[in-house]
Amino acid sequence: MKRWLSKISGPASTERLGRVPFAENVPGDFYVEDGCCTSCGMPSTVAPELFSYAVDGHCYVSKQPSNVVEVRKMIDAFEVQDIGCIRYKGTNRVIQIKLIASGEGDQIDGLDHDLQALNDEVNADRWGQKK
């Protein structure tokens, strides 16, 4: 079970994509993008142990998920967040597929071509664009 969690840390294309993580995020693959906040407060409703808030209300990842339950809670936070500030820059394909299946694949930095194609198909299904 821990084999896939061991691959959580991986090369990030986040900087190459021009995305800047909020400075207070703890190191790791999940992050909140800097300056992207309406202070919705939603992450703490589903994953209070994984998020904290700066004095201006901007949330940040204060604990990276370290087990399957916490990964599920993090994905729940993706689903309830206001404007797509929470992102994943890791290369763990299990987590990437879970995010894609949850309709959150656009929140992943640097998807490989095969998973980008899967994400495109999921999005097309969601928006009724499938042929």
Ligand code: SF4
């Ligand atoms: S999820 Fe986004 S909008 Fe909501 S508090 Fe966090 S950074 Fe702000």
